[in-house]
Amino acid sequence: MLSDTTxxxxxxxxxxxxLHGRYAIHPFNDWKLKIICDAELVDPNFGTGAVKITPAHDPNDFEVGKxxxxxxxxxxxxxxxxxxxxxVQFEGMLRFTARVAVVEALKAKYEQD
Structure with missing residues (x-):
């Protein structure tokens, strides 16, 4: 999630x-994540029909990124x-420690709202 781009x-x-062409804000680094369309990757009948994309760390996302x-x-x-x-709040953490920290940070962030 930390390197999601769209x-x-x-x-x-x-x-x-x-939402086509609009933006969402990444919850930790305030990056603007453009909302795009891709008929190859997304199945509108599966899950929410919205997919976060991490091109540098997932093979399917890599293809979308290209x-x-x-x-x-x-x-x-x-x-x-x-x-x-x-x-900044996750920098220096080992990847498996960061996974847990991200989940906890999301819970804390959205329990406040």
Missing amino acids: IVLHPKDNRYKH RHKLEFINIFTDDGKINNNGG
Whole structure:
């Protein structure tokens, strides 16, 4: 999640037509995540029909990233720690420690709202 660069929707999914071309804000680093459409990756009948994309860390997302010329952000150091691209509150954590910390940070962030 820390290197997500966009959110993808199916172009014919009427639930989200109002979001095409808009932006969401990443919850930890305030990056603007463009909301785009991709009929190849997204199945509007599966889950929410909205998919977050991490081109540098997932094979399917990599393909979406190439198709849509997305930014590929690496958040890992050579020894498996979160680098400065991964958000200041997670920088220096080992990847498995960061996974737990991200979940806890999301819970804390959205329990307040």
